[in-house]
Amino acid sequence: MIGFDYGTSNCAVGIMTDGQPRAITLGDHGTYMASSLYAPDRDVIVNWLHKNINEPFRTEFKNKRGFLLSKGQEALEDLRYDGIPEHLSFGRFALERYLDDPSEGYYIKSPKSFLGTNGLLPAQIGFFEHIVAAMMAHVKNHVEADLGRSVDQVVIGRPINFQGRNAEQSNKQAIDVLTNAAKHVGYKDIEFQYEPVAAGFEYEATLTQETRVLVVDIGGGTTDCSMLLMGPEYVSKVERQDSLLGHSGKRIGGNDFDIQLALKGIMPNLGMTSELDSGKPMPVSSYFQAVAINDVNAQSDFYSAENGRFLQQLKRDAKSPELVERLLKTYREKLSYQLVNSAEQGKIQLTDHQQLAVDLSYLDQGLQQDISRELMAEANQHQLNHIVELMHEAVEQAGCQPEVIFVTGGTAKSPVINGHLKQQFGDIPVVIGDHFGSVAAGLTRWAGNIFR
Known part of the structure; x- marks a missing residue:
């Protein structure tokens, strides 16, 4: 039995060992695998998945996906003819292959962000299911190699809401995708737990008395808040509904901070x-x-042929066409992820620096851009205010004030963000948790409770 944090930014897995959660090493990825996938052609993802799941799931999968497997086989033959490696890459290795030639192949970062998107066609939902299943299969193979045995019971983390609009429908769609993907790769017992509640379980293990805790989990794709009644007497309970006092969540996360910094900077x-x-x-x-x-x-819309023609006209109409040429280069060479990655790396470095220069030489030789903590705060004022609103919403639902605020999630590591949060609730102490590990550890504790 494992806890699986299938995160927007990173994936992590834990198992209970001697009464404590232990992070499982995922091969060369270490204990955290960036939530990214690269395929030399998007049509071959389904073929890779078919090869990397065990019987009887492989036969069942082939029976349901025969047409797509045939289509992918044609793409594989073309890749072999052109001498292009046909394997998939995951995590940082996916990013490396994408950055090596952004105009080739298929790269996706944070597929979890798309799962609840409104208006997806059945074929698109199926495609995301294959992407998620491929990532899960890759992780599961590493987990079973580390443990030396098969694993078929899992607790998977989920946000309060995957999307802001049509939340109920969006949540069902996303949970269905995650459940089907988990079934494809061989999990038999599949449970879900709210990510902020899971993070709270990990903090609860440090408490010596009953405490009202506001958990604020600022992840890569969403921010989720839970007001929880926690303490030693609750740790081993399976029924926790009476101690879960209030929840709020919205699609505001690290990706949004990166995007806004990219736009502004x-x-x-x-x-x-x-x-x-x-x-x-x-x-x-x-x-x-x-x-x-x-x-x-x-x-x-951005990568459509129609927009390509629009950008060409925009360059002709521009007072500074050399600048718009860089946008055209982004279009031609599919540099969207590289632009946002530049902002993300800048955001990470601003944790330890007040100001720095971001390298943009892939757009133009020698091009750099200075960014600062002040610029990041200005670019993300709207997002910061929304997070504070979510915190107050969870408190209002609970009908009581927290005695402590526990903040976790990779994005919360930023001094711009955690500094803003600390200003909001007066003298209530703010505890900063393990930015990446709290959710995975809490999911692991919950797996140990419900599957024992």
């Missing part, structure tokens, strides 16, 4: 704040679409 170098020859401001919709890596429809 990087996109002016591509002409976003420039003018047309007519003196009118530059139309900005394509700039937003270019960096909206967590929005399927926006990315489809």
Whole structure:
């Protein structure tokens, strides 16, 4: 039995050992695998998945996916003819292959962000199911290699809401995708737990008395808050409904902070704040679409042939066409993820630096852009205010004030973010948890409780 944090930014797995959660090493990824996948062709993902799941699931999968497997086989033959490696890559190795040639292959970061998207067609939902299953199969293979035995019981973390709109329908769609993917790779007993509640379970293990805890989990894709009644007397209980006092959640996370920093700090170098020859401001919709890596429809619109023609005309109409040429280069070479990755790496470095220069030489030789903590705070004021609103919403649902605020999630590591949160609740102590490990550890504890 394992706890599986299938996160927007990272994947982590734990198992109970001597009464404590232990992080499982996922091969060369270490204990955390970045939630990224690279395929030389998107059609071959289903074929890789078919090869990497065990019987009887493999036969059942083939019976249901015969057409897609045939289509993928044709793509594999083309790759072999061209001498292109046909294997999939995951985590940082996926990013390395993408950055090696962004215009080739298929790269996706944070597929969890797409699972609850409204308006997805059945074929798109099936495609995301294959992506998630491929990642789960890769992780499961490493887990079983580490443990030396098969694993078929899992607790998977989930946000309060995958999307803001049509939350009930969105949540069902996303949970269905995750459940089907988990079944494909051989999990038999599959349970879900709210990620902030799981993080709370890990904090609960440190408590010596009953305490009202506001858990704030700022992940890569969502921010989730839970007001929990916790303490030693609750640790081993399976029924916890009476101690779960209030929940709130919204699709605001690390990806959004990266995107907003990219818009404010990087996109002016591509002409976003420039003018047309007519003196009118530059139309900005394509700039937003270019960096909206967590929005399927926006990315489809940006990389459409119609938008390519629009960008060509935009360059002709621009007062600074050399800047718009960089946006055209982004379009031609599929650099969206690289732009947002530059912002993300800058955000991470701002944890230890007040200001730094971001390398943008892939757009133009020698191009750099200075960014700062102040710029990040300005770019993300809207997101910061929304997180505070979510905290108050969970408290209002609970009908009582927290005695401690426990903040976790990779994005909360930023001084810009945790500094803003500490200002909001007066003298209530704020505890900063294990930024990446709290959810996985709590899911593991819950797996130990419900599967014992």
